[in-house]
Amino acid sequence: MPDPTRVVPLHPSLQAPSLAPATPAQLTYRGGPLLTAVEVTTIFWGAAWRQAGAALAAQVNSFFDAILSSSLLDQLAEYDVPAYSIGHGSRVGTATVVPTRAQSHLSDGGVQRFLQNQLRTNRSLPQPGPNSLYFIYLAPGTTVSQGGGRSCTTFCGYHNDVGGNLFYAVMPYPGCPGCVGALSVLDALTSTSSHELCEAITDAVPGQGWYDDANGEIGDICAWKTKKVAGYAVQLEWSNRAGACI
Numbered sequence: 712m713p714d715p716t717r718v719v720p721l722h723p724s725l726q727a728p729s730l731a732p733a734t735p736a737q738l739t740y741r742g743g744p745l746l747t748a749v750e751v752t753t754i755f756w757g758a759a760w761r762q763a764g765a766a767l768a769a770q771v772n773s774f775f776d777a778i779l780s781s782s783l784l785d786q787l788a789e790y791d792v793p794a795y796s797i798g799h800g801s802r803v804g805t806a807t808v809v810p811t812r813a814q815s816h817l818s819d820g821g822v823q824r825f826l827q828n829q830l831r832t833n834r835s836l837p838q839p840g841p842n843s844l845y846f847i848y849l850a851p852g853t854t855v856s857q858g859g860g861r862s863c864t865t866f867c868g869y870h871n872d873v874g875g876n877l878f879y880a881v882m883p884y885p886g887c888p889g890c891v892g893a894l895s896v897l898d899a900l901t902s903t904s905s906h907e908l909c910e911a912i913t914d915a916v917p918g919q920g921w922y923d924d925a926n927g928e929i930g931d932i933c934a935w936k937t938k939k940v941a942g943y944a945v946q947l948e949w950s951n952r953a954g955a956c957i
C-alpha cells in the first residue's frame with residue numbers, strides 16, 4: 712500500500728505540471744478515529760519564537776481560538792459517522808520550547824521523539840487524550856523530512872500519528888515562495904494550519920479515516936484555495952455532499 716498523503720503540497724505555480732488525468736474526488740471512510748472535539752496545543756520550537764517570532768506565535772494562537780469554534784468546523788459535520796460526531800474544538804495549551812542545541816534539519820522521527828520527550832518532561836503541556844492534536848511550529852531556517860519529501864522542497868506541512876493514538880501536525884516556517892504563494896506569512900501559516908487541522912480531524916491516522924485513494928485527504932483536493940473565516944485565511948476543504956471545495 713502506498714504511503715497515504717498527509718502533506719500540504721507546494722503552491723501550484725512551483726509544482727511540476729501533473730500528467731495524470733484528474734479523477735473526481737470522493738472521500739470514503741476507512742474506519743479509523745476522527746477527532747470529535749479537537750483539543751489543540753501549539754508548540755513553538757526554537758529561540759526565534761521567543762524573539763522576532765513572538766508576535767506571530769501569539770497570532771497563531773488567536774487564530775486557533777477563533778477558528779476552532781467557527782463555521783470551518785461546522786462544515787466538517789458532513790463527515791460524521793456513527794462512532795464519531797464532529798463538533799467544535801478548543802485550544803487547550805501552548806508552549807515555546809528553546810532547544811539547547813538548535814538543528815537546521817529534522818526528521819519526522821526526530822519530531823516524534825521531541826514531542827514524546829516534551830510530553831514526559833514539560834509540565835506546561837496538556838497530556839494527550841483521544842481528541843488531542845499537537846501543532847509543532849518550526850523556526851525559520853529549520854526544515855523537516857517526511858515520507859521521502861522535505862519541507863519547502865516538496866511540502867509545506869503535514870500531520871501524522873504515533874502508534875495510532877498520539878496526533879500531531881508539523882508546520883515549518885513558510886520561508887520559501889512555494890509555501891507562501893501570494894499570501895502573507897501569517898495567511899500562509901493559518902491556511903496551511905487549517906488544511907492540517909481539518910485533515911487531522913477527519914483522518915487522524917493518515918489513510919484510515921476519510922480518504923480518497925486518487926486525491927488524498929480532505930484538504931489536499933483544495934490546496935491553496937483560500938477563504939476568510941473569523942478574519943483569518945483558511946483553506947477550502949473538499950465536501951463530498953457539495954461535490955466541490957467549500
Ligand SMILES: [Zn+2]
Pocket residue numbers: 716717718719720906907910928930931
Ligand atoms: Zn493534506
